[in-house]
Amino acid sequence: MNDAQPLVRFSGVQKSYDGEQLAVRALDLDIRRGEFLSLLGPSGSGKTTTLMMLAGFESPTAGEIFLDGQPITRTPPHQRNFGMVFQNYALFPHLTVGQNLAYxxxxxxxxxxxxxxxxRKALAMVRLSGLxxxxxxxxxxxxxQRVALARALVFNPRLVLMDEPLGALDKQLREQLQIELKELHHxxxxxxxxxTHDQxxxxxxxxxxxxFNQGAIxxxxxxxxxxxxxxxRFVAGFVGDSTVLGGTLQGSGACCALQLPDGRRLPGVNVNxxxxxxxxxxCIRPERIALRTAAxxxxxxxxxxxxxxxYHGDHLRLLCAIAPGQALATVKLPLTGAGAHPQAGDAVQLQFPPEAMRIYACAASPP
Structure with a gap:
């Protein structure tokens, strides 16, 4: 098999449930062999519909899905040999753990x-030996959830599909299982x-x-x-925290500046x-904004x-007012234990590295 060929390919895939609105529109996506690919987006963005079409639980309205170069769009789910893990575990309550895995x-x-x-091997893999x-x-x-994962792996699937499997767990356990899942993937x-909807x-x-957003990547x-x-602008706002400043674009080409309503200018990158x-x-990340000092x-x-x-334990977050009508700027300040830190009401100067200021044209207002 040619390793350069993707394991899975979505080609022009669309999905509509009512014949009018598209839940997924014109999706072209390659999934590489051995990769951990996350489909991220808000509710209703099309990510789960995409996963369900790959699993075979939903059928595309148009387009084709390929596995190893062969079309599988009309292949039943049980013939695709994919492991599946759901948020609600979907275990058989009347069966033992061993019987669930053996099914x-x-x-x-x-x-x-x-x-x-x-x-036995699958339970050892997820650290549940003896249960x-x-x-x-x-x-x-x-x-x-570990049992559900072991059941998805026990039959040596070609692909493992997971639909928000950690969503029902508390924060500490969720973070622990994230690390375990990544290690298992390796x-x-x-x-x-x-x-997932969790960036x-x-x-x-x-x-x-x-x-994903509104049915497209x-x-x-x-x-x-x-x-x-x-x-x-959508990705900048959805992935990670950002300070967002509004104004008018000045200058042409990749390098430009954002002119604030009061006339002050901040150099940045004209992304689009x-x-x-x-x-x-x-948009600029909190850790990229610095406090100007004498040094x-x-x-x-x-x-x-x-x-x-x-106070965040390992750092402080300063919410700083720049000008009326502008959102508060968020500054991530490491806690070093040395010297006094700014307090509410203090005047400060914020530095914005031009290479970290990403400037996007505002979307046109609907007529």
Missing amino acids: PLSVRKVPRAEQAERV EERRPASLSGGQQ QLGLSFVYV GEALTMSDRVAV EQLADVQALYETPAN HAAPGTRAEA TPQGPALDATVARVI
């Missing part, structure tokens, strides 16, 4: 002796496709992320590129090559007033 093997006519060995005789109801939520070398989760686990990129260089004079918004006088800066100070 997909018995359906595939795997000999009983081999079933027992595969179940074969327990019932799902006697397990914690985290343990039940060990197995399988392709994982993971649906932190997507950044933690993924090799690449497809950001706004950007598909590796996690660093997605965070550092959002392709448009908008024309001079266009209404625009600049760092260089670079563009704005006078501001600290409105609120929020």
Whole structure:
């Protein structure tokens, strides 16, 4: 098999439930062999519909889905050999853990002796060895989700599909399982496709992320590129925290400046090559904004007033007022333990590195 060929390809795929509105529109997407790909987006953006079409639980209205170059659009779900993990676990309550894991093997006519060995290995893989005789109801939520994952892996699937599998768990357990899932992905070398609306989760686990909005992919990129260089205003606002400043675009080409309503100018990157004079918004990450001090006088800066100070344990977040009508600027300030930190009401100067200021033309208002 040619490794350059994607494992899965969506070609011109559309999906409509009512014949009028498109839940997914003109989707072209390649899923690479062995990658962890997250489908990220708000509710109703088309990410779960895309996963359900890949699983075979939904059929495209138009277009084709290919697996290893062969069309699978009309292949029933049980013939695709994909593992599936749901948010609600979907375990059989009347069966033991071992029987839950053995079920997909018995359906595939795997000999009983081999079933027992595969179940043992799958439970060891998710750190649940020795729980074969327990019932799902006697397990914690985290343990039940590990059982569901083991069941999705026990029959050696070609692809593992996950629909917000950690959404029902508390924050600490969710973060722990994120790390375990990523480690398991590295060990197995399988392709994982993971649906989530949590951008932190997507950044933690993924090799690449497809950001969905209104049935289309706004950007598909590796996690660093997605965070550092959002392709448009939607991605910049949906992935990570940003300070957003409004004004008018000045200058042409890739390098330009945002002119605030009071006349102050901030140099930045004209992401979509908008024309001079266009209404625009600049987005910058909290950790990229710096407080000007005597030791760092260089670079563009704005006078501001600290409105609120929020303690986050390892850092402070300063919410700073820049001008009437502008959103508060968020500054992430590491806690070093040395020296006094700004307090509410203090006057400060904020520095905005031009390479970190990404400027986008505002969307046209509907007529």
